[in-house]
Amino acid sequence: MRILIVEDEPGIARFLKQGLEEEGFAVDVAATGPAGLAQAQAQPYDLLLVDWMLPGLTGLDVCRQLRAQQDQTPLIFLTAKDTVQDTIAGLQAGANDYIKKPFHFEELLERIRVQLRPAGGPSERFTLGPIVLDVSTHQVYKDDEEIALTQKEFALLEYLLRNKGKVCRRQSIIENVWDIHFEYNTGVIDVYMNALRKKLKITKDDEFLQTIRGIGYVARD
Amino acid sequence: MRILIVEDEPGIARFLKQGLEEEGFAVDVAATGPAGLAQAQAQPYDLLLVDWMLPGLTGLDVCRQLRAQQDQTPLIFLTAKDTVQDTIAGLQAGANDYIKKPFHFEELLERIRVQLRPAGGPSERFTLGPIVLDVSTHQVYKDDEEIALTQKEFALLEYLLRNKGKVCRRQSIIENVWDIHFEYNTGVIDVYMNALRKKLKITKDDEFLQTIRGIGYVARD
DNA sequence: CATGAATTTTAAGTGAATCTTAAGGCGGCT
DNA sequence: AGCCGCCTTAAGATTCACTTAAAATTCATG
Missing domain, CATH: 1.10.10.10 (Winged helix-like DNA-binding domain superfamily/Winged helix DNA-binding domain)
Incomplete structure (x- = not known):
């Protein structure tokens, strides 16, 4: 299972990458909005973890652009913003879930598994x-x-x-x-x-x- | 779109039913765990909204039983319990999402739409x-x-x-x-x-x- | 119910893409 | 050098999809 993390804070990105790799996922990291979008378009991923605030394009923009291109890869927002309006905007843009920082890694992991579950047969x-x-x-x-x-x-x-x-x-x-x-x-x-x-x-x-x-x-x- | 609410507090149940019906959903309500389970088995629903604490069977039990019967209807937990362990337990039992009370109705609505989307959401x-x-x-x-x-x-x-x-x-x-x-x-x-x-x-x-x-x-x- | 039109499925001939065979050439190994 | 095994190419065999027509089924209508 391949996961792309789009996150500009190196500390968080490293923490996530390491934790997910220990769980057996193949993880790539992009540090800016445009880089993340390009990477997601370039290669097929099973799941995208996207920060809300990013240099260049916001996570919301990244999500919208991918969905506009018929890319249905599951996408989870990872963010400090926690107003209801933002949650709604994120989900309306086509995100599949929305986790507020600070979060527990265990919960993130389980929400990732939920998203990968309906994909049925593991896409080998x-x-x-x-x-x-x-x-x-x-x-x-x-x-x-x-x-x-x-x-x-x-x-x-x-x-x-x-x-x-x-x-x-x-x-x-x-x-x-x-x-x-x-x-x-x-x-x-x-x-x-x-x-x-x-x-x-x-x-x-x-x-x-x-x-x-x-x-x-x-x-x- | 048919939704079943399993919730024992009449006030919340009524509030949800009314709100969702105004949004065009067909809503049924069950007040206890066993009643909810029976109702979900009796008729096909597009989505289940299940309270965590219920008389008879807990929401977790209801979810587990349905999943054990290969019922893949999207299920969202609606609960005051907010420890990480409970969230994880709920998702592992086969739930698709988990909303903590108190919640904003708008957010619930959007999360419901996310679950229904693959079966016929806005992007049709x-x-x-x-x-x-x-x-x-x-x-x-x-x-x-x-x-x-x-x-x-x-x-x-x-x-x-x-x-x-x-x-x-x-x-x-x-x-x-x-x-x-x-x-x-x-x-x-x-x-x-x-x-x-x-x-x-x-x-x-x-x-x-x-x-x-x-x-x-x-x-x- | 019976009839006819439209849709769906079956079946068969044809042609093109893929698979296999075969043969000559090239390069490494003793 | 000489043998053996791999690379490369091309031609023959085969499989699979395209196409068409006709049979079976469904659906609407009188």
């Missing part, structure tokens, strides 16, 4: 350097640009990313991606690795998809 | 390039010209637009648009996509409704 996502693979929507991005992959290309990349850092033997790949369980001598894997590297523009210098001669392949970042 | 209009789909009036326009769609055509387009930018798998489409929950292989989706593209005059060059071979379709602009 894997990353490899600049590459993001979303299993549920069958989409792949490199540097925030969407890359169109065919079924087999996607399945192969998914298998390598699920085993990131581990060397995958050719035999395992054939069994898991092609579902062939007898000995089989073929060049399909080579052909597909070639297609993947081409589409993802991975050069020989990159080490994202390495060949292990005589064994198989590894994905590492 | 979707756009895709020159195409506009209005859910509430069941109308579709392209370049300000109205296009007549049948029910299934409309439902399919609505589903794709609600998930704009995300790839929709054939399986998800069959489940959400046709409400078929077992495996089913058929060509209906193809036929309807064809009809949609024809009526909306979408050519192969347009990328509004793209096919993802082997997976499904995406709407993008």
